[in-house]
Amino acid sequence: MKLFRVKKSNIDRKGLGLYATQDIKVGARIINYVGKIITKKQTEESAKFDNSKPIYLFNLNSRYDLDGDVSWNTARLINHSCSNNCDYNGKGLKLWVTTIKDIKKGEELTCDYGFSYDSDYKQFPCKCSSINCAGFIVREGSRWRINKKFKKNQRVSR
Numbered sequence: 001m002k003l004f005r006v007k008k009s010n011i012d013r014k015g016l017g018l019y020a021t022q023d024i025k026v027g028a029r030i031i032n033y034v035g036k037i038i039t040k041k042q043t044e045e046s047a048k049f050d051n052s053k054p055i056y057l058f059n060l061n062s063r064y065d066l067d068g069d070v071s072w073n074t075a076r077l078i079n080h081s082c083s084n085n086c087d088y089n090g091k092g093l094k095l096w097v098t099t100i101k102d103i104k105k106g107e108e109l110t111c112d113y114g115f116s117y118d119s120d121y122k123q124f125p126c127k128c129s130s131i132n133c134a135g136f137i138v139r140e141g142s143r144w145r146i147n148k149k150f151k152k153n154q155r156v157s158r
């Protein structure tokens with residue numbers, strides 16, 4: 001039996017997400033992250049990756065990237081959460097998704113998209129609604145920069 005099923009997401013309300021069909025232990029391999037292996041040169045020359053934060057593009061090594069924006073890559077449907085319960089893992093040219101927490105049946109499977117904090121972070125609001133949501137899709141190590149900003153803004157508006 002598959003560990004997940006695809007259904008309408010609570011995070012991305014316009015889209016789909018992956019949901020646990022049973023309790024899953026930490027460290028379980030959920031799904032392979034597949035796509036087209038392309039050279040760095042192809043990435044640079046493609047208008048598709050003009051954005052500085054292409055969600056489905058993974059760096060495999062110094063020569064190759066993986067373009068996961070293909071219909072047969074079910075793992076692309078995994079949404080970002082500031083309290084993610086899964087993470088991307090890789091070896092060689094292979095990528096997959098592993099649980100980093102025990103997950104209860106019915107929970108949505110989520111990853112940290114790992115976006116860096118920079119001037120355009122506001123383009124990517126986060127709707128994960130977890131208790132430590134930063135409000136924007138920014139990798140864990142950089143979220144304090146946003147939280148600090150939030151506090152400042154709140155003080156000003158009161």
Ligand SMILES: [Zn+2]
Pocket residue numbers: 081082083126127128129130132133134135136
């Ligand atoms: Zn969030």
